[in-house]
Amino acid sequence: MPIYHVNQRELKVVAETTFGAEGIMERKDLQRMLRGQISVLDERLMVIAEEFGEWVDSSRRIDLLCLDADANLVVVELKRTEDGGHMELQALRYAAMVSAMTFEQLVDTNARYRNKASPDTDAAKASIMEFLSWDEVYEDQFAQDTRIILAAADFSKELTTAVMWLIDRDIDIRCIRMKPYRMPDGTVLLDVQQLIPLPEATAFQTQIGVKKQAERQNRTVRHELRLKFWEALLEVAKSKCDVHSNRKPTSDGWLSGGINRAGFNLTYVTRRTDSHVELWIAHGTGQTARTKAAFNALAAQKAAIEADFGASLDWQELPQGEGSRIRYVVDGGYKSPPELWPTIHDAMVNAMVRLDNAMRQRVAQLSY
Structure with a gap:
């Protein structure tokens, strides 16, 4: 769906563009901007680390590792491409790897993200506890699930089919499209839409999910x-x-x-x-x-x-x-x-x- 510029006489289509055409890089720009304003993807997220890659025998890195208000870990994968590549496969690997993280490890990770030279675990813990509205650490409530957010300029049919299949099997994964547009004066706009699952269908899908889970x-x-x-x-x-x-x-x-x-x-x-x-x-x-x-x-x-x-x-x-x-x-x-x-x-x-x-x-x- 195009975006229209409204003036007093008519509706004018705002031209689509690409991140590449606008010189917006994936890690240097897009990741940095979302890291600073993660609410663009989800209002209930706290960034724990960027380029997180503390795996054994692996050089792979999570673009943004986050925590949601329910104390679940959230893997955020970003692509500026028009098809999303194979980001769902990467994200699944990352989600599996990070799922065993303890609360203590989370605090340590966040402390080093905030200040690599001089990590302050007390400050990191206090910040996380405030975000979760916890008065004490509830280990049994931490990381009960690992969610996945895929954010890209667009997604291929193969990727969306895989995501729908994963959702049907109770994997909490969503696709968020970030499409850039260029105004005639050179201003670049960013349209951010959650494509899968559709926000208005979430309650219905939750009911279906509960039924399928019981089955x-x-x-x-x-x-x-x-x-x-x-x-x-x-x-x-x-x-x-x-x-x-x-x-x-x-x-x-x-x-x-x-x-x-x-x-x-x-x-x-x-x-x-x-x-x-x-x-x-x-x-x-x-x-x-x-x-x-x-x-x-x-x-x-x-x-x-x-x-x-x-x-x-x-x-x-x-x-x-x-x-x-x-x-x-x-x-x-x-x-x-x-x-x-x-x-x-x-x-x-x-x-x-x-x-x-x-x-x-x-x-x-x-x-x-």
């Missing part, structure tokens, strides 16, 4: 429960059935084992409130007809198979799918109280032993 937390809990569920089941199974003896527990909802014929698997499946053991038949993409023929060949022996198994089975041809299954359902799943897991695991392993005995020879002899 991720639920997913993490689910994965952890299933991993423990399979660990305990495999411990029970190892002395009774060797079908899954070479398998390791996973966070997936299933655990497959072979039956010595391609296209057939004996599988444990667990869900929230029930579990099952099954013979899964799938010959792969484009082989649906062959898969259904194998299922039907076994279905022709249904009475004998169920007699050997000792109970009725659930026969699912799944006509619209590429696979078919023959299963036995057990009450109780990974969300059942852990004290019930031993009973569930015993039932699953015993059912797997019986399913293996009923199916293995028949699968080996199938002709279809």
Whole structure:
């Protein structure tokens, strides 16, 4: 969007220019100006250091290391280019490196930034405490997050796509565009706009973020429960059935084992409130007809198979799918109280032993 100069008669477009055309250097000018007036990027920032690079085995430097009013560290990366280069990758590295900083290290860093020759840590600490409105040091509140601010003349589609992806995964990163304009009299104006996330959408995005964070937390809990569920089941199974003896527990909802014929698997499946053991038949993409023929060949022996198994089975041809299954359902799943897991695991392993005995020879002899 252009900027217009308003006079009494008309609106006149103010010509865009570039930092390069105006002789504005990245570090010498732009960084210096923002360092002196960091509120241009965010009103709640305090500059802790410039060109911060106290890394082990690294010569990389953060343009501006800041602190926000919530005691979070903020990495500010600047570019005068029109595409932002690869600044998001640099900033991620810097954020990871600086995330382990302690409050004491922050004070020491700021003291040397204020006066390299004669650092005054007491004065630096007092200044930081005043900025945070702290009456004492709250270590548990310091650097709970590390934020990233990218400031450039403009950003490439690749960079903004990466930033949106990172925001979707709860990384606090934003893009601020600084576009210079030249008035007819030679005056240079600087238009500063936060592009990502849009300020007016922040509240909505926060709500979405909270929802997604809750979803991720639920997913993490689910994965952890299933991993423990399979660990305990495999411990029970190892002395009774060797079908899954070479398998390791996973966070997936299933655990497959072979039956010595391609296209057939004996599988444990667990869900929230029930579990099952099954013979899964799938010959792969484009082989649906062959898969259904194998299922039907076994279905022709249904009475004998169920007699050997000792109970009725659930026969699912799944006509619209590429696979078919023959299963036995057990009450109780990974969300059942852990004290019930031993009973569930015993039932699953015993059912797997019986399913293996009923199916293995028949699968080996199938002709279809």
